[in-house]
Amino acid sequence: MTKELKKADYLKVINLFNDRKYVNSFRSHLERTPISKRVLVDDLEDPKTAVIIVPPRLFIGGRADNQEFNQDLRNYIDNVLIPEYKELKYTEVDFYLGNDQWEKNILDVIEESFHYDRYYYEVKDIKIRNWKELVPKGYSVKPVDLTLLENTHLKNYDWIEEEILENWEPLEEGLKEIRGFYLVRDEEEIVAWCTTEYLTESNDIEVGIATRYEYQKRGFSSIVGSATAEYCISKYSSSGWHCGQRNIGSWKTAEKIGFERILEYKKASYVFNRVDLWVIKAYWAKQKDDYKEASEWYEKVITSALNQTDDYKESYYLNSDFQIERVYFRLSECFAALKNKAKTIEVLERAIELGYNDIDQFQESNLLNKLFSNMEIKKYLESM
Structure with a gap:
């Protein structure tokens, strides 16, 4: 027991x-x-x-x-x-x-758990030594220390507080030392942070990092990440960074800062909602080019939708951004990869009938473009 x-x-x-x-x-x-x-x-x-x-x-x-x-x-x-x-x-x-x-x-x-492939990185030296010069006008980099508690009025304060509580509570004690750096816009809003976490008795540390969606792709993660990495190198025995193999933005940022990939490992997850679980399993099967398995998972999702099951109604992944017609579209790609043209046509037409109209995604689908002629592609585009 x-x-x-x-x-x-x-x-x-x-x-x-x-x-x-x-x-x-x-x-x-x-x-x-x-x-x-x-x-x-x-x-x-x-x-x-x-x-x-x-x-x-x-x-x-x-x-x-x-x-x-x-x-x-x-x-x-x-x-x-x-x-x-x-x-x-x-x-x-x-x-x-x-x-x-x-x-x-x-x-x-x-x-019914499934695995995620992950990377582990460590940093010995930073590449972006001039990170302070990269901070745009109107922005400022601040330390995650006791001064953070004087800035509770900043927009998104709760966002960074939630991240650091797991490791540094009570904050009045935990923040007596610097626990990372964050970026503030116009002294009004926290837009990015990189914080230290999981300190061990052997003085090893790891970092976590995030940028608000509306501020991404502007180099802000590299700025706060470089500031934090520079500090960690001077203070800790090792400084690590973990991320999913598919999280390309994360590991590219790590490498840009100066983190070096050490190894790969796996973690597992289990999703409570069956429909969400099937969506994820289909996605990973499709990523591995196992289109038969992916098609089977997508068909289970569609069956659940047709039966209006509780799992379908309560699904986290099937929402206004990813509706059932997109499942039909992805299933059509699987059948295209399996060279089953009749099923591809049947499922694709059903997707369009349900409202699928993502012309860019359709045009970029190598699987469908390999199966259909230019005239057929044009016909489907005109029907969207």
């Missing part, structure tokens, strides 16, 4: 995460983060498997082949955690996996 470890005993399990030392969050949550957490183990005296629970994340390390523990954990997730997370309005749970074996065995715990 799973057993909950007392806080005083958290360090009993720290060695179970040694295979992922570059993921500071494992160690930092056991050593020092102030956020509320639970640690489940297989044995209180001599634990061989441990799970750190920090909603909406689970950090799993140690043995992955203890079937009794895995089944107990599965029941705990189904009957305790997922209901709790739903109450907290979370839509999914993320699994940070402590070793290669857990990457394989996570399906024993949650059958």
Whole structure:
């Protein structure tokens, strides 16, 4: 059975995460983060498997082949955690996996989880040494320290506060040292930040970074990222950056600043809503050019839509920006890749009938352009 470890005993399990030392969050949550957490183990005296629970994340390390523990954990997730997370309005749970074996065995715990490929970067020297000169007129870079608490009037203050609370609460103590830098426009609005997180006893640190959508692609992430990296290099043993392999903007920013890619690893996620899960599985299958699998997931989404299931009605991903006609369009691309022209035509015409009219996306679809003649393409464009 799973057993909950007392806080005083958290360090009993720290060695179970040694295979992922570059993921500071494992160690930092056991050593020092102030956020509320639970640690489940297989044995209180001599634990061989441990799970750190920090909603909406689970950090799993140690043995992955203890079937009794895995089944107990599965029941705990189904009957305790997922209901709790739903109450907290979370839509999914993320699994940070402590070793290669857990990457394989996570399906024993949650059958329909899926993997994300991730990159880990470290910085030894920054490339943008003149970052101060790049700050535009009307903008200013400020340290994330006690002076931040004097700026609670700034627009988007809650945005940066939410990010730093997990690591530096209470802020009156945590911000006695610099915890990153943020960019302010006209002394009115916080538009970007890069903050430090997951400090370990061995003085390793990681950074998180974000820019408001309306201010992206203007170099602001590079500015606050360079400021923070420069500070971290002078203070910490190592400074890391994690991001998804598909998050091209993030890892390109990291490399622009001077972070170097160290390795790749995987994490897993499970989405509560079935329709959302199928949309994600279809997307990843399509990314891997597995069009048969992708088509099967998209067809399940469409069936759910036709039946007006609760999962369809409550879907997070199917909304005003991504409606069911786009699912039909993506399914038509899958059939095109499979060279099933009859099904492609049937599904594509249904997409257009439902209101699909993204001419740019249609014209850029290599899969459809390979299947249809120029005359056929023109006919579909005219019908949108």
